Amino acid sequence: MKLSKESVLGLIALATFLLLAVIAPGFLSSNNINSMMFQLPEFGLIALAMMVVIVTGGIDLSITYIAALSGVGAALMLTNGYGILPAIIVAILFALACGAFNGFVVSKIGVSPILVTLGTMVLFEGIILAITKGSSISGFSEGYSLIGNGYYLGLVPLSIVIFAVFAIITAILLSKTSWGRSVYMYGSNETATLFSGVKNSRVLMKVYLYASLLAAISAIIMTSRYNSVKVDLGSSYLLQSVAAAVLGGTNIHGGYGKVIGTVYAVMIFQFIRNGLNLLGFHSSLVDVVIGAILILVLAMNFFSDKFKKIAETKNAGKAA
Amino acid sequence: MKALLKQKEISILAIILLIGAVLSFVSPVFLTIGNFLDIIEGNVVIGILAIGMTLIIITSDIDVSVAALTTAVAVSIGYLFTFLPDSWISVLLLFLIAPVIGLVMGLINGLLVSIIEIPAIVVTLGTLNIIAGLVLYITNGNYVNSTNFPQSFMAFANYELLGLPILIYLLAVVAIGTWFILKHTLIGRSVLAIGGNTQSSVRVGIDYKKVKLFVFAYMGFLAGIAAIAQTAYTKAVDPNGMLGLELTVIAAVVLGGANIHGGRGSIHGTLLGVLLLAIMQNGMILARIDTYWQNVVTGAIIVIAVSYDHLSYKRSQDKLAKIEVEA
Numbered sequence: 107m108k109l110s111k112e113s114v115l116g117l118i119a120l121a122t123f124l125l126l127a128v129i130a131p132g133f134l135s136s137n138n139i140n141s142m143m144f145q146l147p148e149f150g151l152i153a154l155a156m157m158v159v160i161v162t163g164g165i166d167l168s169i170t171y172i173a174a175l176s177g178v179g180a181a182l183m184l185t186n187g188y189g190i191l192p193a194i195i196v197a198i199l200f201a202l203a204c205g206a207f208n209g210f211v212v213s214k215i216g217v218s219p220i221l222v223t224l225g226t227m228v229l230f231e232g233i234i235l236a237i238t239k240g241s242s243i244s245g246f247s248e249g250y251s252l253i254g255n256g257y258y259l260g261l262v263p264l265s266i267v268i269f270a271v272f273a274i275i276t277a278i279l280l281s282k283t284s285w286g287r288s289v290y291m292y293g294s295n296e297t298a299t300l301f302s303g304v305k306n307s308r309v310l311m312k313v314y315l316y317a318s319l320l321a322a323i324s325a326i327i328m329t330s331r332y333n334s335v336k337v338d339l340g341s342s343y344l345l346q347s348v349a350a351a352v353l354g355g356t357n358i359h360g361g362y363g364k365v366i367g368t369v370y371a372v373m374i375f376q377f378i379r380n381g382l383n384l385l386g387f388h389s390s391l392v393d394v395v396i397g398a399i400l401i402l403v404l405a406m407n408f409f410s411d412k413f414k415k416i417a418e419t420k421n422a423g424k425a426a
Numbered sequence: 427m428k429a430l431l432k433q434k435e436i437s438i439l440a441i442i443l444l445i446g447a448v449l450s451f452v453s454p455v456f457l458t459i460g461n462f463l464d465i466i467e468g469n470v471v472i473g474i475l476a477i478g479m480t481l482i483i484i485t486s487d488i489d490v491s492v493a494a495l496t497t498a499v500a501v502s503i504g505y506l507f508t509f510l511p512d513s514w515i516s517v518l519l520l521f522l523i524a525p526v527i528g529l530v531m532g533l534i535n536g537l538l539v540s541i542i543e544i545p546a547i548v549v550t551l552g553t554l555n556i557i558a559g560l561v562l563y564i565t566n567g568n569y570v571n572s573t574n575f576p577q578s579f580m581a582f583a584n585y586e587l588l589g590l591p592i593l594i595y596l597l598a599v600v601a602i603g604t605w606f607i608l609k610h611t612l613i614g615r616s617v618l619a620i621g622g623n624t625q626s627s628v629r630v631g632i633d634y635k636k637v638k639l640f641v642f643a644y645m646g647f648l649a650g651i652a653a654i655a656q657t658a659y660t661k662a663v664d665p666n667g668m669l670g671l672e673l674t675v676i677a678a679v680v681l682g683g684a685n686i687h688g689g690r691g692s693i694h695g696t697l698l699g700v701l702l703l704a705i706m707q708n709g710m711i712l713a714r715i716d717t718y719w720q721n722v723v724t725g726a727i728i729v730i731a732v733s734y735d736h737l738s739y740k741r742s743q744d745k746l747a748k749i750e751v752e753a
Binding site for chain 1: 544545551553554556558677686718720721725733736
């Protein structure tokens with residue numbers, strides 16, 4: 107039986123879970139599982155956004171600042187007495203405006219995404235600082251805090267339901283729509299895609315818009331959970347989201363990447379972070395472990411590819 | 427091609443002169459030698475790192491672990507200070523040990539990129555996490571201040587030769603040395619060749635893996651030197667002091683005309699890029715622009731600069747294509 111890359115990762119996630127359940131005291135307690143489910147969605151959504159961009163061969167370094175800016179948008183509405191729905195709409199609009207700007211420079215002007223988003227990262231950070239003057243905005247209505255802290259049907263955290271919904275939507279968009287197919291095509295060969303009649307710039311624009319939409323959803327969950335917003339909202343997720351996407355099997359040069367792989371990778375990160383915490387490890391060692399896993403997995407990929415190639419040439423030799 | 431390169435660096439210089447002219451009207455302090463020396467001395471660390479990053483970007487790779495590398499070496503320097511005797515030999519030893527520590531870490535990056543063939547951005551992302559995490563774990567985030575530094579190092583840090591701070595000489599040595607390597611040595615020419623066209627350069631017999639290993643190891647080496655400069659400049663070792671600096675370094679290199687897809691880039695261009703970012707920051711402070719708006723301006727300038735650069739590059743490529751069709 108042959109397992110896909112994603113299934114192997116799923117098994118690794120399961121193994122991590124079981125291992126930590128055995129060695130980390132209190133890992134399986136309902137309290138701990140609950141807190142993991144509350145922490146996972148905000149990071150998961152950013153990782154999905156990053157994955158979609160990486161599939162096109164790009165990267166979005168401004169994604170966490172897009173999230174922070176849209177969080178600021180929501181916070182401004184809420185503290186000025188508007189309802190929850192207008193706040194959410196403004197958050198999404200703020201994010202879409204940022205995404206459209208990134209998308210415009212990447213798709214119409216054609217600058218490489220890493221440079222554009224490096225610049226817009228500083229730009230968006232500056233806009234947030236200019237709005238908030240570096241301080242945090244806090245004190246939202248109780249209804250709003252339910253998004254990040256409430257339960258769906260009194261059982262499952264509402265935020266993880268939102269995450270699941272968006273993960274499924276992303277999977278369907280990528281694998282079942284013509285836009286999704288074009289995203290993969292663009293990622294594997296830009297020129298061939300253009301020559302086969304795909305409007306590359308439109309595909310790319312939608313990629314950056316969709317990524318910023320996911321960032322906005324993540325921002326809504328984060329602001330609701332923390333009940334405040336600051337310029338560094340979620341900024342620690344930036345490089346971690348790239349790591350999660352890559353660990354999830356996404357090709358950093360574009361052309362390949364699956365939602366389920368990224369979700370497994372996000373789960374592995376969450377289990378490890380939580381488990382090491384329970385085992386009393388210093389929080390900065392979690393970064394070390396995550397970095398080591400990232401490199402190890404890719405090194406293992408390299409060696410397994412190499413062995414496969416050696417085996418193939420041997421077989422070919424025998425056949426001849 | 428050479429004319430094009432020349433044009434590019436001159437246009438950056440023109441922008442710098444323009445901003446400089448505006449600033450000298452806005453603030454009388456700007457055009458003083460003291461202010462200029464402050465600007466340069468304050469950007470020696472970024473300058474040294476940007477020079478190393480230029481080589482990596484020329485080979486169309488990227489290294490996001492530089493700030494973590496430099497911090498790790500700086501923290502090691504802080505520990506070394508507790509062992510080293512208080513004499514000028516310690517300073518000399520420091521210049522031997524720090525670059526070697528950096529070199530070893532750079533070699534790890536290089537080996538993973540060249541032998542194991544993991545994309546550089548992923549490798550350096552991983553080593554960034556590992557190194558930064560270990561540094562925070564070991565130091566607990568505490569910083570060491572100059573009271574624990576040997577007097578000889580303080581004397582070195584404050585030393586001025588012909589009225590110029592010693593750190594400026596350090597940057598000059600690194601810049602000239604790297605320029606020489608890039609221009610006049612086999613390995614330097616190979617760096618440019620690989621960036622220009624990987625396949626052709628491999629066909630003519632350039633060892634691709636060796637060149638990749640070299641650029642990352644050299645980056646580590648320079649990170650070691652930058653760590654000495656950082657310690658001498660801030661007169662402290664702060665494990666959190668350089669958070670996110672890698673992006674400033676990359677921005678400076680790109681502003682200086684290096685192409686992220688490889689093949690283009692020069693040391694003087696990079697130094698101009700560093701200068702441009704530095705003057706902007708200094709100028710905005712002198713012009714009393716609200717600090718909260720400074721990032722907006724910096725970000726906007728980066729986006730405009732890379733867009734403009736790409737448009738002019740596209741225009742020149744279009745010209746090339748037309749000639750081919752004719753022939």
